[in-house]
Amino acid sequence: MTYYVGPVANLIRELHKLPGIGPKSAQRLAFFILQLPVAEAQRLAEAILVAREKISYCSICGNLTDQDPCSICRDEARNPALICVVEQARDVIAIEKTRNYRGRYHVLQGALSPMDGIGPEKLRITELIDRIQNGGVQEVILGTNLNPEGDVTAMYLAKLLKPSGVRVTRLAHGLPVGGDLEYADELTLSKSLEGRREM
Amino acid sequence: MGFYKTEAVVLRNRDFREADQLVTLFSLDYGKIKAVARGARKPKSRLRGGIQAFTWNDLMLHTGRNLDIITGCDIRRSFYFREDLDKLTNALYWADLLERILPEREANPALYALFINFLQVLDSLPDNPKMTDDYRVLSHLFELKLANLAGYRPDLNQCGYCQKPLTPAKGRVWFSLGLGGVVCPVCVQAPEAGFLPLSLGTLKIMQYWLGMPVQQFYRLKVTKSNRQELKRILPAFLEYYLEQGISSGKLVRDLGDNLP
Numbered sequence: 328m329t330y331y332v333g334p335v336a337n338l339i340r341e342l343h344k345l346p347g348i349g350p351k352s353a354q355r356l357a358f359f360i361l362q363l364p365v366a367e368a369q370r371l372a373e374a375i376l377v378a379r380e381k382i383s384y385c386s387i388c389g390n391l392t393d394q395d396p397c398s399i400c401r402d403e404a405r406n407p408a409l410i411c412v413v414e415q416a417r418d419v420i421a422i423e424k425t426r427n428y429r430g431r432y433h434v435l436q437g438a439l440s441p442m443d444g445i446g447p448e449k450l451r452i453t454e455l456i457d458r459i460q461n462g463g464v465q466e467v468i469l470g471t472n473l474n475p476e477g478d479v480t481a482m483y484l485a486k487l488l489k490p491s492g493v494r495v496t497r498l499a500h501g502l503p504v505g506g507d508l509e510y511a512d513e514l515t516l517s518k519s520l521e522g523r524r525e526m
Numbered sequence: 527m528g529f530y531k532t533e534a535v536v537l538r539n540r541d542f543r544e545a546d547q548l549v550t551l552f553s554l555d556y557g558k559i560k561a562v563a564r565g566a567r568k569p570k571s572r573l574r575g576g577i578q579a580f581t582w583n584d585l586m587l588h589t590g591r592n593l594d595i596i597t598g599c600d601i602r603r604s605f606y607f608r609e610d611l612d613k614l615t616n617a618l619y620w621a622d623l624l625e626r627i628l629p630e631r632e633a634n635p636a637l638y639a640l641f642i643n644f645l646q647v648l649d650s651l652p653d654n655p656k657m658t659d660d661y662r663v664l665s666h667l668f669e670l671k672l673a674n675l676a677g678y679r680p681d682l683n684q685c686g687y688c689q690k691p692l693t694p695a696k697g698r699v700w701f702s703l704g705l706g707g708v709v710c711p712v713c714v715q716a717p718e719a720g721f722l723p724l725s726l727g728t729l730k731i732m733q734y735w736l737g738m739p740v741q742q743f744y745r746l747k748v749t750k751s752n753r754q755e756l757k758r759i760l761p762a763f764l765e766y767y768l769e770q771g772i773s774s775g776k777l778v779r780d781l782g783d784n785l786p
Contacts, residue, residue, distance in 0.1 A: 474578070
């Protein structure tokens with residue numbers, strides 16, 4: 328780093344902090360930015376700043392938003408009795424893209440992971456329970472990932488929520504579109520058999 | 527080494543780069559291996575089914591520059607425990623212990639066989655929310671057997687100070703973390719730091735466990751007070767010798783306790 332003058336070294340160091348950016352990529356990005364017209368660089372810097380300052384978490388669902396509550400929680404056309412619980416804000420986007428879901432969301436901001444020391448207190452679980460206790464919720468769809476952490480989270484939430492009387496469902500699992508039977512694991516395949524449909 | 531084959535159980539996988547997964551394997555021939563499953567997060571990946579946690583596979587690997595690459599897998603059996611919170615969390619705890627305790631690339635066939643045995647026993651138990659305590663006992667059995675086969679066998683037959691065999695007369699002995707075994711009540715009379723009280727009943731269970739096949743774990747009656755002693759001693763023993771806190775064990779136990 329001592330080969331670079333202070334501001335360049337600083338820029339490289341900051342870019343290096345981004346995920347997936349190694350020292351070489353950081354250098355390449357830094358030199359690209361240095362070649363930009365000043366106005367262009369200004370726009371980039373502002374975009375970062377404005378996004379960071381304006382975006383916060385929705386106080387109801389925990390999704391990323393520029394207004395609190397977020398647009399989904401404010402939307403009267405969406406069914407407030409239906410809550411889909413997901414791990415991350417990007418999972419909300421994934422479900423929204425289906426255009427098939429007209430309920431609301433709850434973003435946990437993570438999943439229970441004993442191996443990483445993430446327990447229930449580190450997730451937005453109390454907020455979810457508060458929402459359900461406030462009434463009006465009929466069904467909670469557990470949309471956590473289908474990996475061990477997501478499954479632990481889903482089973483834990485199911486046990487926690489069942490006594491409150493709401494209907495608790497889990498996203499179905501089975502063969503992916505474009506999947507090969509031959510390479511599917513037994514569990515996926517047996518789940519697909521269980522969940523087969525009349526044609 | 528180029529291409530090589532081995533059988534292995536997946537301990538853990540995590541996202542890596544754009545569409546890959548970094549998989550920690552416990553293999554029969556090479557012990558713990560970290561390998562990359564390329565493209566495993568894409569829906570059409572052929573590797574995806576085989577690299578889920580607790581899948582028992584025949585694998586083909588290729589030596590890479592830093593990490594080896596998984597080139598093929600054929601599933602023998604997938605243990606997943608998706609339907610039962612206690613089973614899944616306890617299995618995750620075992621995988622975490624193994625990941626911490628195993629050195630990279632050092633085969634330990636006895637421990638490998640033990641782990642598969644434990645997964646089979648866990649899989650054979652009924653999914654029943656009333657069995658939480660039994661799973662905990664199974665986890666303590668795993669802790670003890672793991673310590674034994676990983677090279678930390680506690681000395682449960684003679685006093686760590688006077689080296690005399692323990693006499694079964696007194697109702698209680700001590701378990702010393704530092705000495706890695708029991709200490710008789712003659713050598714240590716009052717409680718001291720690093721000495722945990724151990725009743726003769728629990729000691730007998732531990733002695734018996736060391737030689738017992740996993741399948742018979744339910745044959746021995748383990749009372750609540752036995753369980754409490756095992757819970758105080760065994761995780762602390764592993765933490766002492768691994769020189770690190772193991773948060774997963776406590777989290778798994780708390781998770782069960784906090785539920786209605």
